[in-house]
Amino acid sequence: MIITVTPNAALDITYRVPRLRPHTTHRVSEPVERPGGKGLNVARVLAALGHRTVATGFAGGSTGDVLRERLAELGAGGTATGAGTGTRADTRAGSVEDALVPIAGTTRRTIGIVDDATGDTTMFNEAGPTVTAGEWAAFLTGYRKLLAGASAVALCGSLPPGLPVGSFAELIREARTAGVPVLLDTSGEPLRRGLAARPDLIKPNLDELTQLTGSTQPAQAAEEARRRGARAVAASLGPEGILAVTEDGCWQALPPARLSGNPTGAGDSAVAGLLSGLVEGLDWPGRLARAIALSAATVLAPAAGEFDRAAYEELLGQVRVTAVPRTASRPATTS
Amino acid sequence: MIITVTPNAALDITYRVPRLRPHTTHRVSEPVERPGGKGLNVARVLAALGHRTVATGFAGGSTGDVLRERLAELGAGGTATGAGTGTRADTRAGSVEDALVPIAGTTRRTIGIVDDATGDTTMFNEAGPTVTAGEWAAFLTGYRKLLAGASAVALCGSLPPGLPVGSFAELIREARTAGVPVLLDTSGEPLRRGLAARPDLIKPNLDELTQLTGSTQPAQAAEEARRRGARAVAASLGPEGILAVTEDGCWQALPPARLSGNPTGAGDSAVAGLLSGLVEGLDWPGRLARAIALSAATVLAPAAGEFDRAAYEELLGQVRVTAVPRTASRPATTS
Structure with a gap:
């Protein structure tokens, strides 16, 4: 459950x-x-x-x-x-x-x-x-x-x-005590406080990640969020898909094509994809493919926040997931 | 009641x-x-x-x-x-x-x-x-x-x-059978059907009256509405106040000044003024003064559809009600 x-x-x-x-x-x-x-x-x-x-x-x-x-x-x-x-x-x-x-x-x-x-x-x-x-x-x-x-x-x-602003942190601690994996999808101070309680996964978008870390560079910002307590970060980047930074490696997952439609609920569908994949024991590329396909099928559905099941099943095989090299958590000096 | x-x-x-x-x-x-x-x-x-x-x-x-x-x-x-x-x-x-x-x-x-x-x-x-x-x-x-x-x-x-579109007509007949004075404030076909049941008073605005009778001239249109069954007509004309055409005479009632504010509910306040004046046995000029003062106090109130009681009491003495000559129900030929 x-x-x-x-x-x-x-x-x-x-x-x-x-x-x-x-x-x-x-x-x-x-x-x-x-x-x-x-x-x-x-x-x-x-x-x-x-x-x-x-x-x-x-x-x-x-x-x-x-x-x-x-x-x-x-x-x-x-x-x-x-x-x-x-x-x-x-x-x-x-x-x-x-x-x-x-x-x-x-x-x-x-x-x-x-x-x-x-x-x-x-x-x-x-x-x-x-x-x-x-x-x-x-x-x-x-x-x-x-x-x-x-x-x-x-x-x-x-x-x-x-x-209290630390309410999510309290819920994360309870989940960890019970041995239940916990995903946090929030923003601002509740996200900042939540990180300190060490959630298994956060799914910020780039704005939320930048607000949290000060960095506009997704890979760097994700590493910084991990340093602050998140075990894994799945950053949703809109048309650029999802960048996952985890202890097992880093991956970029991309939808097969640019999509037009209503993005309402696409991020929530991605969360459902990541969490269901975790529970079913999928590896990271499998979880990311599911998250991207669900998210894309939500954009394509006529009603906001629903997903188109046929599109989901078709897209699932078309998501490109690529392993990417780990970024240093501090930017390299380039001059 | x-x-x-x-x-x-x-x-x-x-x-x-x-x-x-x-x-x-x-x-x-x-x-x-x-x-x-x-x-x-x-x-x-x-x-x-x-x-x-x-x-x-x-x-x-x-x-x-x-x-x-x-x-x-x-x-x-x-x-x-x-x-x-x-x-x-x-x-x-x-x-x-x-x-x-x-x-x-x-x-x-x-x-x-x-x-x-x-x-x-x-x-x-x-x-x-x-x-x-x-x-x-x-x-x-x-x-x-x-x-x-x-x-x-x-x-x-x-x-x-x-x-059914004749529902108001049915309610008017019931009221007349019970000997209870009845005011009808509706538009379109329900107004047209309602007239045939002979309501004591209707309170159309000029648009509604024009739609009903084809005439854009308030006095003529009101006479025509009476001919079709309304015992009296109180036509609400926005900044031009109310024109009442009744079996006892015709009156024009004007607010003391142009008002700025929210007109939502002003017509409904006028209905309440006319009806309460009827029940209290006020004469037509008294009813019209109350309708205009309530209507103006509604425009002046900060919340839509409420009325400002102090403004109402002050305005009540300032409404100008003038007897006007009866208009022939057919327009005079002018050429």
């Missing part, structure tokens, strides 16, 4: 408009509502890959109730409700077990307005609810119980108001 | 952003959520004026639940929840009794994005839920019971999918 943790879960609401015209009134399409937040996206892909997946984090208020309803529907074959034609991708979603902890606050919403004329999306993101110390304690009790039966855990996204 | 009917009620959700930039991601202010749809706006103002007010119509699904919670909170002194500083107007709302009929469908939402840089609002409106024949029958049973104790009824807004 794989655990995904989404401390700042959201209900993602998507509308389509023929054309977005600021300061006018629009009639919108029927809303597509789905469980959102990075960890829930990862959970959905893991379940679709056939892994038993338990999603935890927090949910509260009327929006939390709707989020849990939508999560429960995943197992019933749907990937999103309220969808019109063409918005259900071929994910064949498995069910995700709901271990979200109830809170007094109200789960946040994100509103996405898709402009059909350009394909672009305008996002409006609410702030998360405040999580109390008592709610965090209840979460920790449940998390420890889940760890006893877990093969891996993914800690994903931002921390809602109320949680 | 006054009844307001809102067949297509909505939960109005308002966010503020520093500046709306299409195709980017925005962090939004805490949402302000309030019961929406014309009839619920009218009910809120009637209650604030001290009238016992019962709101009926339909509510369903999780959005319907939130709408009813917000409606219940009106009586507890709040005018909207989730409001940050500066968004609660001085409405001192009274309570509105909830007689909304449960439906299987989900109440619609409207999302308003206020651009703080310009003050303009961009609206995204969901379509209403389908109302079944059984739900309409349940509504009618409750409506007839309410009519037995009512001093007036306002029928407001659009009809949701599923309701």
Whole structure:
């Protein structure tokens, strides 16, 4: 069983408009509502890959109730409700077990307005609810119980108001104590603090890695992140694929071609690929090929955050994974 | 007791952003959520004026639940929840009794994005839920019971999918049978059909009146609407105030000055002014003065759809109401 943790879960609401015209009134399409937040996206892909997946984090208020309803529907074959034609991708979603902890606050919403004329999306993101110390304690009790039966855990996204910035570090320490491999996908200070607790893997993008280390050079920045505590770093570099820097070696994995589509959720699909590959005992090139193929199949899917299974299976054999030489963690002087 | 009917009620959700930039991601202010749809706006103002007010119509699904919670909170002194500083107007709302009929469908939402840089609002409106024949029958049973104790009824807004276009006409006939004065504030075909059932008053704006009669000249169009069945017509003309054409005479009522502010809900406040004046036995100039003052105080209030009570009381004495000569219902030939 794989655990995904989404401390700042959201209900993602998507509308389509023929054309977005600021300061006018629009009639919108029927809303597509789905469980959102990075960890829930990862959970959905893991379940679709056939892994038993338990999603935890927090949910509260009327929006939390709707989020849990939508999560429960995943197992019933749907990937999103309220969808019109063409918005259900071929994910064949498995069910995700709901271990979200109830809170007094109200789960946040994100509103996405898709402009059909350009394909672009305008996002409006609410702030998360405040999580109390008592709610965090209840979460920790449940998390420890889940760890006893877990093969891996993914800690994903931002921390809602109320949680200490070191919360992910605490969850990493618990996982390490239980002997469960732990992946951390967050940014800023929660990432910085998390590293000190020595996660098995982090999956920053280049911006996050640069913010963390000060280096804009992926290989150097990844080595620096390892020096600060990450056992392995899988840096997602957009069209440049993924650079993995690990104790077993370094690899660059590239998609077969430049892709056009909606990149929403591509990083979360990569996390699901890496984690499922780890649990299944794949070697690094195998894990990276899966991460890249899932990520690309997510960009190609018509609905944001879904993946196109046929594209995934086809792309899996086409990903190029190359071993690259290890970079010194300090830049060589070139003058 | 006054009844307001809102067949297509909505939960109005308002966010503020520093500046709306299409195709980017925005962090939004805490949402302000309030019961929406014309009839619920009218009910809120009637209650604030001290009238016992019962709101009926339909509510369903999780959005319907939130709408009813917000409606219940009106009586507890709040005018909207989730409001940050500066968004609660001085409405001192009274309570509105909830007689909304449960439906299987989900109440619609409207999302308003206020651009703080310009003050303009961009609206995204969901379509209403389908109302079944059984739900309409349940509504009618409750409506007839309410009519037995009512001093007036306002029928407001659009009809949701599923309701016959003649639904307002049916509600007007029921009110007339019960001897209860009825105001109709709708547009298009439901207005056209409603007229044939002879409502006591309609409150179209000039666009609605022109669409109905083909005439762009307010006095002529109002006379034509009376010929088609309306006992009286109060045409709202924006900055030109209200033109009332009745069996007792014709009046033009003007605000004391051009106003700047948010016109959202100004028409609904005018309806509340007209209806409360009727119930209190005010003459037409008195009703029109109240409608104009409430409407202007709504434009001046910081929050959309609220009204500024101090401004209302000050403006009430400043509204100019002038008797105007009756227009022939056919235009004079001028050549």
